[in-house]
Amino acid sequence: MAEKKELKELSLVDVVKDIAGRLKVDYETENNEICIDIPKESGTGTIMAMSFSHGVALMDLDVRLKEEVRFELNPSLVQPLEIIYNKESSFVHRFNGKEDAHEIRHLESAMISSNGKHSNMVILPAVEPICFFNIEINRKRFEEKIGDFLPDMDSDLEALFRDVNGVNLFFYKANYSLDIAKCIEEIKQCELSGFPRSVFIEGKCYEIVAHHLRQYVDDSSDPDNRKILRQATVKKLEEAAEIISSELDQVDNIIALAKRVGLNQNTLQSGFQHLYGMSVNNYIRNERMEMAKGLMERTDLNVTEITYKIGINSRSYFSKLFKERYAMTPTQYLKKLKPQKERSKTT
Incomplete structure (x- = not known):
């Protein structure tokens, strides 16, 4: 059996640097954006990440790997909120130290929060096309932006965002909406550069988060009464x-x-x-x-x-x-x- 590569994730931007170092390839940076091409000996594809203000970042991963790869979030860091949207083949998430594994299937999203004891691990299979879009929110830095709105939010969401140090485990998955899919596609098709590109993509990330939180509330209703098209x-x-x-x-x-x-x-x-x-x-x-x-x-x-x-x-x-x-x-x-x-x- 081929040896599995353990990739410890620091943040959505740092992880790309970490992957580049482990795969021994150069990465390209421009302003707040970083990108690498997967080397032929490891597979094909690209990984891009961007960071924004208030602890928000994104990663767009589109690869086909020759070996199984694992992303592990460093437990010494403040545990961010991760929102993942799967556009292709299934992959697995689990909390380290926990037996339960969560399969994230095609067109499903997952909202995940780990803690210092049980960090996140995402396991990407070999050979299959893997394409997912990930928004990360550092809740401690994000608190300044969302704090005034928390009392009016759904109680579960309020508790999730108030957990700024990442104490509680949280995992929720569902099929994501058509509106979210359109926003992701608009980001992938963005041909702007420099500051206009950064502002456009940051705005789309906030739009995705807004759609996702709205859908979370909609998911709690009876399936026959849901108003958001998945x-x-x-x-x-x-x-x-x-x-x-x-x-x-x-x-x-x-x-x-x-x-x-x-x-x-x-x-x-x-x-x-x-x-x-x-x-x-x-x-x-x-x-x-x-x-x-x-x-x-x-x-x-x-x-x-x-x-x-x-x-x-x-x-x-x-x-x-x-x-x-x-x-x-x-x-x-x-x-x-x-x-x-x-x-x-x-x-």
């Missing part, structure tokens, strides 16, 4: 949309569709409203009208054949829906297309 839910909604497009001639049962993609009916409906701006039924109707229009333009099928092709049993109902969408009946649209089709055949 990134994992978006994947299932997109899967439902693909099923609708490929099975238009038979898809009608929304309960069965929700079950196929692993959502309840209410989440499917509210998710479509959020993502596509319409109900599932309206989405199906729009897809059918788009398909019908395409069939008229590309084939020689008549109106009755097209009606059944798109999963509607009534020609008159189809005509009604088509006219509502395109301000003319299917027969009128076919008549309009006739000269164009005849020219195409002649050509």
Whole structure:
């Protein structure tokens, strides 16, 4: 078995320097940003970290490693609050000295606080693509920024942020929201440099923290009553949309569709409203009208054949829906297309 590399983490910026030293590679720094490329003998990818005021820092890790690697937070330091967002393959977190291991899966986030006795360890598997985004908050330095707002916060969050010396263990994971995913992507796509880049990314980090705290409260509510759309839910909604497009001639049962993609009916409906701006039924109707229009333009099928092709049993109902969408009946649209089709055949 290959020897495991133990990487003791000091802070999200210091850890990159530590990794660079252990891997014997140079790191690049510019202002408050540091970056390394993983050497070929260890794997592929990059690790970037930035530090900001009030004890906030971030790390963006996107690697594929040849051996298992462990990040351990130095227990002699003040224990910060870590918020991790996993964009790729699963990896494991555990508190040193504790038997329980926490698997952080694709599109899951984890909010973690260790203490001096049980430090954080993140175990990255070999071979798998690993991509996670980590925001770190030194709560002792952050107290000045958040102190006035703590009495109005959720009681669990208030206790978490008041634990400035990192005395209590805390671990909470959930699927992170679409808003958080968008912020992370905006950071990764940022092409600014210098001070504008630093200010932009720092602002996005605070936006992510705000979304995360709001989602933590939302997670405490009944799943059917949650108002924030999770990134994992978006994947299932997109899967439902693909099923609708490929099975238009038979898809009608929304309960069965929700079950196929692993959502309840209410989440499917509210998710479509959020993502596509319409109900599932309206989405199906729009897809059918788009398909019908395409069939008229590309084939020689008549109106009755097209009606059944798109999963509607009534020609008159189809005509009604088509006219509502395109301000003319299917027969009128076919008549309009006739000269164009005849020219195409002649050509």
